[in-house]
Amino acid sequence: MEKTVTRLQDAFHAHGVGGAYVPTENLHITLAFIGEYSDPDSVLEVIEGLSFSAFDLSMDRLGCFDDLWWTGFSDSSPLEKLARELRHALAKAGIPYDKTKFKPHVTFLRRAKMIEGRQLAVNFKAAGMKVERISLMRSTHGKNGMIYTELGTVYAR
DSSP states (O other), X not given: OHHHHHHHHHHHHHTTOEEEEOOGGGOOOOSOOOOSOSOXXXXXXXXXXXXXXXXXXXXXEEEEETTEEEEEEOXXXXXXXXXXXXXXXXXXXXXXXXXXXXXXXXXXXXXXXOOTTOOOOOOOOOEXXXXXXXXXXXXXXETTEEEEEXXXXXXXX
């Protein structure tokens, strides 16, 4: 995934698109956004209680919302199931999360700025990836954007 998204970022940059490019180490798919929660160990326990097998995903679309650019994925029953099971387990444990409908995507550019009068022509090809783990991440605001810290990881069984 990282290589495909990095190539996209390079193509946007080559076309003169400015903005806040998401660093490679911050690229991710959010299964459930938890926000401010004081007990990450409880969240990690919920994640560790999940059981899933590794599965393939296909990144197959490019989109934007205002000045935010993202890549999306073809329908994936295993991914949908994993997100649904995680959200159910969080609710059962009394851990609040954002109930917004799950729309798998990877944000790669925020506050995009095009050069006036220039057309964006990026050649995007579908790319596959294998999901073999999920992680609990903490995000904090840093001087130069978000800083993500991995608090724990669960691997496919």
